[in-house]
Amino acid sequence: MKTEFQNLSLTRSNENWHKYFIIFILALSLSGSALAIFMDSGSVPAWPLDQSFANVDIRIYQKDGHWQFHYPRLQHAGGITASLLIGLYKLIFTPSDSSLNWHVRIFSMIAFLGSSHLLVTALIKSNLMRAIALILIATTGFQFIQPSSEIIAGSFFSLFLTALARKWHPAIIAFFLIAFGFCKVELTLCAIFIGLYWIYRLPGERRSIAIMLMFGFSTLFLFPGLVVNKLDAVLGSRGFESFSQHYSALVAPLQFNREEQIDPWINSNKIMSTSFPGVSSVKEIILNHSRQYFSYLALSLMQSMASIAYVFKLLIFTIILSLLTREDKSKIPEQDKITSIAFIISIIPAIFFAFVHIRYAARFYPAIICSIIAGQDILERKVNPFNRKFFALCALGTIGWQIYDIPWIWNNSHGL
Numbered sequence: 001m002k003t004e005f006q007n008l009s010l011t012r013s014n015e016n017w018h019k020y021f022i023i024f025i026l027a028l029s030l031s032g033s034a035l036a037i038f039m040d041s042g043s044v045p046a047w048p049l050d051q052s053f054a055n056v057d058i059r060i061y062q063k064d065g066h067w068q069f070h071y072p073r074l075q076h077a078g079g080i081t082a083s084l085l086i087g088l089y090k091l092i093f094t095p096s097d098s099s100l101n102w103h104v105r106i107f108s109m110i111a112f113l114g115s116s117h118l119l120v121t122a123l124i125k126s127n128l129m130r131a132i133a134l135i136l137i138a139t140t141g142f143q144f145i146q147p148s149s150e151i152i153a154g155s156f157f158s159l160f161l162t163a164l165a166r167k168w169h170p171a172i173i174a175f176f177l178i179a180f181g182f183c184k185v186e187l188t189l190c191a192i193f194i195g196l197y198w199i200y201r202l203p204g205e206r207r208s209i210a211i212m213l214m215f216g217f218s219t220l221f222l223f224p225g226l227v228v229n230k231l232d233a234v235l236g237s238r239g240f241e242s243f244s245q246h247y248s249a250l251v252a253p254l255q256f257n258r259e260e261q262i263d264p265w266i267n268s269n270k271i272m273s274t275s276f277p278g279v280s281s282v283k284e285i286i287l288n289h290s291r292q293y294f295s296y297l298a299l300s301l302m303q304s305m306a307s308i309a310y311v312f313k314l315l316i317f318t319i320i321l322s323l324l325t326r327e328d329k330s331k332i333p334e335q336d337k338i339t340s341i342a343f344i345i346s347i348i349p350a351i352f353f354a355f356v357h358i359r360y361a362a363r364f365y366p367a368i369i370c371s372i373i374a375g376q377d378i379l380e381r382k383v384n385p386f387n388r389k390f391f392a393l394c395a396l397g398t399i400g401w402q403i404y405d406i407p408w409i410w411n412n413s414h415g416l
Contacts, residue, residue: 022131026117029138033109036144036410042099048266049414050147053078054104058087071228080182080221081156082149108148108155113138115158116366122165123335123370132395136369139402140311141409142362145416153183154363157342161335161367164198170206173198174213182221187363190345194338201334239353243282244268246354250299251275282353297352304347304356311361313401314394318372321390333374339367358416 044054053076060069072083086104095103120133145151160176177198181191199210248264248271264271272279275292279285286293309316343364350356373391409416 019127022117022127022134025131025134025138026113029113029134029143030110033113033138033143034106037102037105037109040101040105040410042102043097044101044104045146045414050077050149051101051104051414053083053147053149054086054100056083056087056090058084059091069228071225073225073229074182074185074188077147078149079153079184079187080225081179082147082152082183084221085152086148104148105144105146108151109143111155112143112151112158112362115155115162118162119158119165119366119370122162124374129373133366133369133373135399136315136395136402137366139399139406140362140365141402141406142359142365144410144413145359145362146413149183150359150362153180153187154366156180156183157363158366160194161338161370164338165335170202170210171213174210175217178214178217178221186346186349189349190342193341193345197338197341240281241268243285243353244272246300247275247296248272250296250303250355300351300355304351307356307358308347308361311358311365312368312398314397315369315372318391318394321387322372333371335367336371339364339371343368 045051053072056072056078057070058072060067062068072078072080072087074080076083078086086107089103089107090100093103116137117134120130120137124130124133142151142154156176156179160173160180163173163176174195177191177195181188181195195214199207199214202210245265245268248268252264252271276285276289279288312319346360346363347356350360
């Protein structure tokens with residue numbers, strides 16, 4: 001009896017130590033990340049860098065006798081949600097131009113790491129495994145990514161999954177999903193598919209409520225933009241421009257002498273006029289220059305695969321092992337299915353019209369890390385000891401690799 005009591009006390013002591021360790025990791029990540037951000041410029045970079053969305057102004061004011069109100073557009077780098085969030089923040093705290101980017105980046109970093117912590121504690125049972133997950137997330141350096149709208153989108157996706165796992169009120173779940181979908185134009189389709197799946201999985205009496213909530217929150221975000229900007233609130237002409245820049249970035253090193261120092265992101269018009277003279281849409285390229293388009297598609301696929309492999313590093317092998325050794329593939333957790341839907345739907349358009357950037361993974365990285373750790377059943381006694389050791393080696397190797405790469409991530413926060 002005494003031995004059992006001692007074992008129970010030891011277990012509780014270990015769990016408490018792990019719990020304090022998690023708090024320490026979160027505090028260290030937040031303070032260290034804030035310090036690193038303060039080492040960079042506090043001024044928002046000018047357009048065409050996407051972080052310029054932080055200059056958003058949602059004030060209602062008079063100018064030359066006319067009322068002014070500028071509502072953000074979905075096609076822009078900040079989307080609707082991230083722009084509104086930063087706009088509201090600026091109305092409350094009114095930061096100076098010389099410190100605005102510090103405010104935006106630190107606010108977004110806290111949202112990203114804080115929401116990741118909530119997701120980790122919601123999906124992973126062991127405090128030790130929660131600590132490992134947080135270290136994996138914090139050492140990516142994704143909290144430094146610009147535009148900050150990317151990690152704001154990731155924050156809302158983590159909050160959405162947390163709300164699902166905790167069985168919060170459907171209104172909260174629907175709000176987080178819609179907010180995620182309106183962070184970036186390419187995430188809108190992603191949110192629609194996730195919403196349809198969520199509604200399909202709900203009991204019959206809750207489906208109508210969920211549909212009404214989804215429609216209501218969508219209207220809440222879109223209606224002011226439709227009033228101010230008409231259809232331009234959701235439509236735009238950036239599709240061909242985006243394709244041109246990504247096509248140029250992929251083929252420029254193959255077709256132009258590097259000594260010419262042609263920047264494909266700035267000089268995409270010159271490269272496109274050489275490759276596709278007289279073309280003004282992606283549709284024309286696909287129909288009239290199919291061979292060149294499929295060559296581009298092959299390059300895009302390879303670049304996208306390289307980006308994904310770089311993001312997950314050695315954890316790629318644990319994902320493969322988990323898929324091969326899972327005994328009952330029908331018992332996949334709902335959050336894993338939703339994360340898979342979101343990730344696949346988000347990268348397909350990127351491959352066909354651009355390519356997958358490293359920063360795109362920030363939206364789903366915390367959710368995927370939780371899936372990797374919880375999905376391998378490493379907390380179960382029946383787990384294969386080899387799987388546990390293999391995961392530990394991959395996790396430690398990935399953490400070390402990520403720590404080594406943090407300076408590179410920080411220095412290239414605009415170009416990931």
